[in-house]
Amino acid sequence: MNHIVSPVTAKIQKDAVTLLDEHIVEIVSDSGEGAQTAGQIFGQASAMMGNGVWTVEIIPAEIEPPSRSVPGASGNRIRVGARALHNAGDKADVVIGFNEQVLYSRIDQGAFKKGTHIFLENKWENDPREDVRNTYNEALTDLRERGYKVTGVPMEACCLEYVRDARRGKNIWVLGLLCRLYNRDKDLMRKMITRRFQAKGEKVLNSNLQLFESGFSWARSNLTQTWRIPPRRDDRPHVVMNGNQALAMGCMAAGMEICSMYPITPATSVSHYLAANFKKVGGFVHQAEDEIAAIGFAIGASYAGKTAVTITSGPGLALKTEFIGLAVMAEVPLVIVDVQRGGPSTGLPTKVEQSDLLAVLHGSPGDAPKIVLAPSTIEECFHFMITARRLAEEFRGPVFVLSDANLATGVQPFPRPRLSEDQLSPPIDQSDWDPDVAPYNWDSESGLSRRPIPGQRGGAYVLTGLGHDRHSKVVYESGTNQKTIAMRSKKLAALQRTLKPPTIFGDDTGDLLVVGWGSTRGAVEEAVTRLRKQGRKISSVNLQFLSPLQPGLTEMFRRFKKVMTIEINYSDKKDDPAFAGARRPAQLAMLLRARTLIDIDFWSRVPGSPLQPGILVDVLKHRMDEMRGATC
Amino acid sequence: MLGLKTDWVLEPEPRDYALADYEGCQAKWCPGCGDHSVLNAVQRLCRDERLPPEQTVFVSGIGCSSRFPHYMKTYGFHGLHGRALPVASGIRARRPDLNIFVATGDGDCCSIGTAHWIHALRYNMKMVVMMFDNNIYGLTKKQTSPTTRRGRRTNTHPDGAFLSPMNPITVSLGVPNASFIAQTVDWNPPHLYATLREAFHHPGFAFVRVMQRCPHFTGDNFELFQTDPSKILLMTHPDGVPVDDALIRTFTTRVEHDPADRMNAFNHAMREDVLPIGLFYRDEEAEHYDSYTREGLDTTPAEKVEAMDKLLDLYCV
Numbered sequence: 001m002n003h004i005v006s007p008v009t010a011k012i013q014k015d016a017v018t019l020l021d022e023h024i025v026e027i028v029s030d031s032g033e034g035a036q037t038a039g040q041i042f043g044q045a046s047a048m049m050g051n052g053v054w055t056v057e058i059i060p061a062e063i064e065p066p067s068r069s070v071p072g073a074s075g076n077r078i079r080v081g082a083r084a085l086h087n088a089g090d091k092a093d094v095v096i097g098f099n100e101q102v103l104y105s106r107i108d109q110g111a112f113k114k115g116t117h118i119f120l121e122n123k124w125e126n127d128p129r130e131d132v133r134n135t136y137n138e139a140l141t142d143l144r145e146r147g148y149k150v151t152g153v154p155m156e157a158c159c160l161e162y163v164r165d166a167r168r169g170k171n172i173w174v175l176g177l178l179c180r181l182y183n184r185d186k187d188l189m190r191k192m193i194t195r196r197f198q199a200k201g202e203k204v205l206n207s208n209l210q211l212f213e214s215g216f217s218w219a220r221s222n223l224t225q226t227w228r229i230p231p232r233r234d235d236r237p238h239v240v241m242n243g244n245q246a247l248a249m250g251c252m253a254a255g256m257e258i259c260s261m262y263p264i265t266p267a268t269s270v271s272h273y274l275a276a277n278f279k280k281v282g283g284f285v286h287q288a289e290d291e292i293a294a295i296g297f298a299i300g301a302s303y304a305g306k307t308a309v310t311i312t313s314g315p316g317l318a319l320k321t322e323f324i325g326l327a328v329m330a331e332v333p334l335v336i337v338d339v340q341r342g343g344p345s346t347g348l349p350t351k352v353e354q355s356d357l358l359a360v361l362h363g364s365p366g367d368a369p370k371i372v373l374a375p376s377t378i379e380e381c382f383h384f385m386i387t388a389r390r391l392a393e394e395f396r397g398p399v400f401v402l403s404d405a406n407l408a409t410g411v412q413p414f415p416r417p418r419l420s421e422d423q424l425s426p427p428i429d430q431s432d433w434d435p436d437v438a439p440y441n442w443d444s445e446s447g448l449s450r451r452p453i454p455g456q457r458g459g460a461y462v463l464t465g466l467g468h469d470r471h472s473k474v475v476y477e478s479g480t481n482q483k484t485i486a487m488r489s490k491k492l493a494a495l496q497r498t499l500k501p502p503t504i505f506g507d508d509t510g511d512l513l514v515v516g517w518g519s520t521r522g523a524v525e526e527a528v529t530r531l532r533k534q535g536r537k538i539s540s541v542n543l544q545f546l547s548p549l550q551p552g553l554t555e556m557f558r559r560f561k562k563v564m565t566i567e568i569n570y571s572d573k574k575d576d577p578a579f580a581g582a583r584r585p586a587q588l589a590m591l592l593r594a595r596t597l598i599d600i601d602f603w604s605r606v607p608g609s610p611l612q613p614g615i616l617v618d619v620l621k622h623r624m625d626e627m628r629g630a631t632c
Numbered sequence: 633m634l635g636l637k638t639d640w641v642l643e644p645e646p647r648d649y650a651l652a653d654y655e656g657c658q659a660k661w662c663p664g665c666g667d668h669s670v671l672n673a674v675q676r677l678c679r680d681e682r683l684p685p686e687q688t689v690f691v692s693g694i695g696c697s698s699r700f701p702h703y704m705k706t707y708g709f710h711g712l713h714g715r716a717l718p719v720a721s722g723i724r725a726r727r728p729d730l731n732i733f734v735a736t737g738d739g740d741c742c743s744i745g746t747a748h749w750i751h752a753l754r755y756n757m758k759m760v761v762m763m764f765d766n767n768i769y770g771l772t773k774k775q776t777s778p779t780t781r782r783g784r785r786t787n788t789h790p791d792g793a794f795l796s797p798m799n800p801i802t803v804s805l806g807v808p809n810a811s812f813i814a815q816t817v818d819w820n821p822p823h824l825y826a827t828l829r830e831a832f833h834h835p836g837f838a839f840v841r842v843m844q845r846c847p848h849f850t851g852d853n854f855e856l857f858q859t860d861p862s863k864i865l866l867m868t869h870p871d872g873v874p875v876d877d878a879l880i881r882t883f884t885t886r887v888e889h890d891p892a893d894r895m896n897a898f899n900h901a902m903r904e905d906v907l908p909i910g911l912f913y914r915d916e917e918a919e920h921y922d923s924y925t926r927e928g929l930d931t932t933p934a935e936k937v938e939a940m941d942k943l944l945d946l947y948c949v
């Protein structure tokens with residue numbers, strides 16, 4: 001389908017509109033050229049028009065990387081579908097490139113396929129610098145040889161009619177082009193542009209609207225074939241936000257009063273949204289001097305009866321470990337959000353990984369049982385904060401919410417949450433405390449106890465991180481230590497008894513069960529769906545509770561011939577002889593093998609990008625074929 | 633026990649308390665340890681100020697001195713080595729109603745907790761911080777601390793500490809927005825009490841370095857100052873630590889020091905021939921971080937839900 005006519009002077013033709021099930025669009029530029037703004041508006045407009053949408057940011061690690069450089073790629077991937085979408089998909093269908101160099105960063109990430117349409121700024125062919133002209137022309141040949149359909153687009157030339165600096169306008173021009181290409185609601189997009197630029201004054205707003213029209217009419221004159229992605233049917237009101245915004249809204253909906261943090265990518269933006277809005281609900285963001293102080297402050301607030309959250313990522317989590325142990329030992333309610341990034345050490349600050357699971361579970365010295373939740377969608381990022389806050393109070397200890405860089409920047413519509421006062425933390429209890437009730441009046445079955453809050457008469461006790469008895473008196477005696485550690489462990493068992501087994505996606509028996517956690521859910525379920533359509537007996541399950549694990553896993557796993565995990569963390573490759581006999585498993589696999597005694601297989605990678613369902617289809621197919629070979 | 637919120641119950645009269653109302657477990661410090669006399673002074677202060685035990689919190693780190701909360705019959709938080717101040721700040725953040733005291737050692741405060749100490753001085757949230765300075769790591773048995781004098785033999789530096797000690801007073805004086813910096817000695821109960829009382833009435837972060845005897849490990853440390861009181865420089869001023877004439881007369885070396893004068897405070901603090909005690913610096917106008925952290929405390933649940941509904945509307949499609 002060669003629908004692109006190159007000469008700008010081509011006659012306006014009768015529209016040929018093709019209906020699509022879904023498309024993936026990428027807008028890629030140097031950072032600072034506004035590709036992200038364009039991507040966000042396009043994604044939001046599509047969501048408003050009723051499409052399923054998943055948007056992810058393409059983020060360079062530096063604030064201002066050199067222009068026209070491969071690592072400088074900045075922008076957005078927007079997947080738009082006729083049904084709900086839960087991941088960023090496979091290869092891009094359409095790419096808008098502001099220069100050819102940034103495209104190579106995406107090619108490295110395996111983001112394009114043969115036949116991907118690339119709309120490329122063509123001003124570089126006339127650049128005064130010879131080397132720029134040369135690299136552009138070489139790249140053009142190379143891109144075409146790779147099988148991409150490249151169209152030169154005079155973005156800058158068109159923009160210069162309205163603005164002096166085209167770097168500050170191309171993004172909105174491109175939005176016009178996309179509006180036409182995908183038959184988006186033009187009035188709606190104009191409205192969104194207006195909302196975005198209103199505050200900058202009439203002049204700026206008008207020139208942006210002109211740029212939008214210009215991009216639109218260029219596309220109308222030059223692109224004869226356009227696409228339409230029909231809306232899905234869901235009449236409930238929806239909101240659109242990214243995972244970090246959802247976490248921030250969740251904090252507020254849970255009634256948090258203090259968010260105590262130290263800036264760290266990719267977690268920081270949660271506190272940005274909170275800092276901008278927390279005041280409206282009477283909350284406060286404390287930017288501490290370091291992560292240790294951040295969690296200490298939150299623990300102090302919580303000890304004093306106020307609900308607090310601390311938000312971090314890998315390196316910050318490492319610093320918080322000692323205080324996490326204290327929160328377990330002294331039973332201080334606290335929600336800890338870890339928006340995971342690539343590790344170890346400073347690792348890949350802006351990239352996705354699921355490598356903190358074992359550190360969260362076992363990172364504290366001593367036995368430190370804690371509750372760990374992992375949201376798998378943007379919607380769950382919101383709701384899990386409320387659950388986490390409740391669990392922290394009820395089970396009197398730290399509760400982790402393990403998100404990741406993929407959820408953090410992924411944008412997705414979901415049904416508008418209903419807010420209510422009973423989701424908020426209750427006002428602090430200052431009634432008299434019965435002095436006969438010890439501050440750790442552990443229930444012998446569940447290990448649960450209620451805690452006195454400073455201000456409660458009769459409840460005074462000294463919280464300590466030392467071994468202590470039910471009166472919080474320091475005791476080193478061995479019997480007491482055995483018993484009190486068991487009390488804290490009983491809480492997890494008690495919680496587990498209240499949980500339901502997780503829901504299987506697909507049939508509850510079959511050849512292969514794929515187990516995942518967190519943000520890989522969308523890609524896993526999509527891969528499983530495709531394989532089931534091919535007749536494969538495959539199902540999947542996503543674990544939302546990682547500690548305690550939901551009940552019934554062993555029985556569930558036994559109903560499949562084989563069980564394997566899919567994760568974004570490191571494990572040794574199956575066939576590499578270097579690891580023969582010493583293959584290190586992926587993290588969830590390690591946990592599940594220990595807990596179920598089932599020989600659980602695994603496939604995990606650390607590409608620094610979300611897993612593509614297409615790749616998973618190949619991997620899973622391969623594993624299933626191996627199984628067949630083995631049983632024959 | 634109905635979980636009733638009784639914030640609004642007014643006490644018609646402040647209650648009267650006896651010392652016993654503040655006495656927790658039997659203190660297990662060594663005989664002759666200076667910590668005992670600070671404990672006595674603090675219990676007296678609580679009684680005299682009629683502090684309701686349930687409204688009073690003692691926060692500490694780890695060390696001999698950090699056992700302090702266990703010996704009080706109030707709320708207490710005996711946390712992590714070096715981390716008392718972040719915890720105390722978090723408690724203060726949303727609880728303007730509580731009386732907060734911090735007990736910390738020279739290792740706890742000036743070594744592992746240094747970052748928090750500097751920043752807590754700058755946050756200037758209302759609390760009394762007692763830094764027990766015995767010039768040694770007591771609990772872990774005689775290792776060099778940041779305030780150990782050069783040449784003193786310790787278990788980590790058996791040939792003598794290499795470097796000259798850090799001066800917690802000049803460090804504190806150098807922190808912008810620090811608002812109350814005083815020094816006293818455990819073996820002079822009236823001066824100790826008067827200093828702590830002044831600290832308690834300060835509206836912000838009151839840092840008191842208490843020179844504390846550790847007979848077990850550094851018995852000779854403050855001997856000179858005890859045997860020859862002329863080696864102590866008493867700083868006096870109408871705005872300083874109030875001391876009566878009888879007490880003043882026991883000090884032969886005195887200087888009039890205006891605690892508003894920060895530069896002169898440095899001069900006194902840096903003297904090595906004498907040990908200055910009294911108030912180095914006070915600024916009641918300094919900004920209080922807690923005035924920000926407690927904003928919005930009175931937001932009602934209905935207001936919260938209404939505000940969040942409006943926020944969610946912004947994300948609606």
Ligand SMILES: Cc1ncc(C[n+]2csc(CCOP(=O)(O)OP(=O)(O)O)c2C)c(N)n1
Binds near residue numbers: 698737738740768777
């Ligand atoms: C993270 C950590 N590191 C080390 C220790 C061991 N430790 C406990 S107290 C202490 C030093 C105490 O000295 P100081 O703060 O001066 O208090 P003192 O005992 O002299 O009152 C040390 C190193 C610890 N508890 N935690």
Ligand SMILES: [Mg+2]
Binds near residue numbers: 737
């Ligand atoms: Mg000490």
